[in-house]
Amino acid sequence: MDTPTVQPGTTRIDFVMSTIRGRIAGRSLTPGARLPSVRALAASLRVSVSTVVEAYARLVAEGAIASRPGSGFFVAAQLAPMTLSPTGAPADRGIDPLWISRQALEADDDDCKPGCGWLPSSWLPQDSLRKALRSVSRAPVNDIAQYGPPLGLLPMRQLIGRRLGERGVEATPQQIMLTESGTQAIDLICRLLLEPGDTVMLDDPCYFNFQALLRAHRIRVVSVPMTPTGPDVAAFAAVAERERPRLYITNSGVHNPTGAMLSAATALRILRIVDQHGMVVVEDDIFADFEHVPAPRLAGFDGLNRVLQIGSFSKTLSASVRCGFIAARADWIDGLVDLKIATTFGAARLNEAVVHLALSDGTYRRHVQSVRDRLERQRHDVAEKLQAMGIEPWMETRAGMFLWSRLPQGADSSEWARAALRRGLVLAPGNAFSVTQTAGNYMRFNVAQMDGGSFSLIESLLT
């Protein structure tokens, strides 16, 4: 055994403590291992027994070691908190799947955020929201004071059922459970259908938070390349065959970040492969209200057998009033209710009531129609301006707020994002969306969040 000696300026107790810490750090003492007896260590380090006793006592207080009465001292089992960021704390972290979320959510409301995934307040139906809040302030006391039913308020589930029907997805109110957000909806589905170590297939590129969420579930991720009409079918078949994923998570309507829309032909071929391999699909339909003409839905063709659909109202109504939903097989809904109670207990009754009032307000349809038109104009404008700067949209998107665009040869979108952030602007660099990290030359632009400042910043990054 090495016999270090006391360094000048440190006490003997510090010396003993740092020796033990060093052995733990160097794994010559592993968690659970018994430490040398007080006498043995005192002898080998040439210090007094009382010095070692005091050092061990302080290490116990630190939680570095533990004493078991009668059987000496042991290295404490170290608690290793779950970390979703492979690249450290947000301050110094790299562009990981949570980078954009944290930058965008932590920025001020009114900062222009071309990298964020939502609309500015001026695009949202502020008057119907205020009206809904005023009427809920007069609602029966139970609506504002008591827990709600685990499935969610019935009128809201009925309304969602009608909306789904318009997109070809048949669901009874018993097949619909309300959640506190679209993200929580997917989280609950993962809890129901996945086990740690399972494999899930994502699109490449896909919404970055799918990767963060699956990391929280200790899930292995594989991916399929995206095309303008949905996932690449041949690649999908090969990955399903080779990797045996339990679940496939995607957006059919308006795909994030690409703006792709699923074609009927692709939908049917994907569903055949899904059936063949006994896979399950989560269809995230969060951008549904942006479509002029609804794209085919996997959930519709499948009849909610192997496909679950989720949605929310954060994009066209309010992100402050949290309310999402899951439409799925009744037997799965029942398991989801148990999981929802176990992990959040109550339903978000107030939010459900407010969203129901706002959506029932006759003005909502007109509102989304005008948002669609306004987004269409913005997509054309922004696409032109970007092209003039040598930035090429990947496809001509027919709906939504995103332009997934290729930067000029050699430009690194992560470097752009870091530079922009130093100037207070949040961008959405391609590799945050890419499971295979092959989108370093791409950027997702939110056309509703692009102002003069954004363009002049991009100008400056080009040079």
Place this chain on the structure above:
Amino acid sequence: MDTPTVQPGTTRIDFVMSTIRGRIAGRSLTPGARLPSVRALAASLRVSVSTVVEAYARLVAEGAIASRPGSGFFVAAQLAPMTLSPTGAPADRGIDPLWISRQALEADDDDCKPGCGWLPSSWLPQDSLRKALRSVSRAPVNDIAQYGPPLGLLPMRQLIGRRLGERGVEATPQQIMLTESGTQAIDLICRLLLEPGDTVMLDDPCYFNFQALLRAHRIRVVSVPMTPTGPDVAAFAAVAERERPRLYITNSGVHNPTGAMLSAATALRILRIVDQHGMVVVEDDIFADFEHVPAPRLAGFDGLNRVLQIGSFSKTLSASVRCGFIAARADWIDGLVDLKIATTFGAARLNEAVVHLALSDGTYRRHVQSVRDRLERQRHDVAEKLQAMGIEPWMETRAGMFLWSRLPQGADSSEWARAALRRGLVLAPGNAFSVTQTAGNYMRFNVAQMDGGSFSLIESLLT
């Protein structure tokens, strides 16, 4: 190999399908196993090749088997959804940790529910809630339309910090993260600090949903007996020593279901054991506002080092407006923010704003004072009436809505609960709270939910 034969009244195809299904059910064919080749099975079952082809095709469509081009047919990996109820669907399920939650949450708002864990609407500050909703309807548009900051609205975190200070828990706003509920707060902590298979210590008895939540995390549960001044210290030391739990989850202020309140002596001895074994404590302080004089808090003595505290406002303000919080070490808060974004994305900004307005309303303190007094009177009344029926409160509780009570010799509280449910009344039988299932003779009564009907029902159950 056995060679069954076609039963009269079934087609050859059905016969082949049921033969294969039988082998899968009987595990002679396990998930992933290759099925006999079409020719081999045709020969062994004495049917035509085309019969087997059609049977395999139908089994593929069912998802029972999968075909891998070029390499034949395999038994599909069966998806086994997570179930939190060891006893089946809610209809026929036994008294498991989710039984009371589902019965109470699915019952009508105004049914009297002596088994539920909340106050009737008439006890809640309906006017300040309505006032808060009216003022939020006039709030800046971002408050009602946009995502909130991941930590939660600052004024609300500052208010919580001041409230914690009054109970001896020092926490800066940076050490406080808002959540969508107290339950979600514990769920996020489990995600941060636990791995599947870890061991967690609970009180016996304890709030039943702790068990359901930990089952959702695939956690092994051990327990320590409860005393009127906190957990049994000797048992706590022995279990910590023997089982090495990572976490201990408890209520210090008003314990659910017993009404026990932690003593300073117990708190200090528990914290010494916790330090010695490098354990972490989650202190669920959800009933804080019910105490006349705050009991000692583990989080206060520990200084938020190894103890995290959680809370919410569901019990004294509103269960419909979802808002909870976690107070913890800053480095843990940072990991919790990542997990919150990954699993729910946005903060419950509207709810945070409403709760902040209602708590800042000068009338809140008077409201909780009157609730405390009213509960005290109810506890005395109900205790007397129960004692008159031979039902003995386990201790004289000093705060809160619960009376944990021993039924007369031989009475089975689960049987009582089932009988009561047939008459539309939800009771809370002891074993739903008991990790060791040793509380079959106990019942938790919510004194705020006991009316004449409840007493006459109990009368009838006694005879």
